[in-house]
Amino acid sequence: MKKRWVLALGSALLSSAVMAAPFGEEADIKYSQDLWSALSSAGLVGADAIMSTPYTGQHPHGAVLDTIDAKVSVGGVNDLVIIKRNYGGEGVSKQAVADNPSKYLQAVTVMYKRKGFDADNQDWFWVKYKPDGSLHVNPKGMQLAGAVAKGAKAGCIACHTAAPGGDMVFNHDRYAKGM
Numbered sequence: 001m002k003k004r005w006v007l008a009l010g011s012a013l014l015s016s017a018v019m020a021a022p023f024g025e026e027a028d029i030k031y032s033q034d035l036w037s038a039l040s041s042a043g044l045v046g047a048d049a050i051m052s053t054p055y056t057g058q059h060p061h062g063a064v065l066d067t068i069d070a071k072v073s074v075g076g077v078n079d080l081v082i083i084k085r086n087y088g089g090e091g092v093s094k095q096a097v098a099d100n101p102s103k104y105l106q107a108v109t110v111m112y113k114r115k116g117f118d119a120d121n122q123d124w125f126w127v128k129y130k131p132d133g134s135l136h137v138n139p140k141g142m143q144l145a146g147a148v149a150k151g152a153k154a155g156c157i158a159c160h161t162a163a164p165g166g167d168m169v170f171n172h173d174r175y176a177k178g179m
């Protein structure tokens, strides 16, 4: 009986190793750390980060948000990044966030244009950071970095596919093809 258990467990482990997830793998986590360093050097995350005027957000991003478009270099390649800070918690308001952003910051959601990464989805690399640069996880415990969640009905990609202009960006169409 015991032996069969071990065999079943072994084959389960084997099949999960063969079927690599589209996100949250070691390489994604490493890349998300390099991206965080680049954002940090550019003054776009961390204490005293450059911020824009907070605005009222909508689910699943926070109650109050601020969004910044910039360009940063990761691994010697300079490309587009969109940083959305998600604020929430008791007493949150646009004014409260403007006065004390770090008190209400809950997540930093980022889209980075990573050429050749995921041609099906405009080569966006998706990350949901905690304010300290570590990663948020989904209910299955998978770290939210990479093609989140390619092929799934929910997650960054599934929802952002609905953005106008076919560029997966809701706020504008500057990055849409032909613009």
Ligand code: HEC
Residues within 6 Å of the ligand: 057, 058, 059, 060, 061, 065, 067, 082, 083, 084, 109, 110, 111, 126, 127, 128, 144, 148, 154, 155, 156, 157, 159, 160, 163, 168, 169, 170, 171, 172
């Ligand atoms: C259920 C839908 C939904 C999901 C899931 C979602 N987003 Fe968004 N996201 C939006 C909407 C709507 C906007 C634009 C409105 C706003 O500013 O909140 C947006 C805006 C953004 C922006 C600013 C650029 C833009 O598209 O306007 C970034 C960056 C972003 N999301 C990252 C992420 C990341 C990373 C994830 C996954 C961890 C994610 N989003 C999951 C709906 C979603």
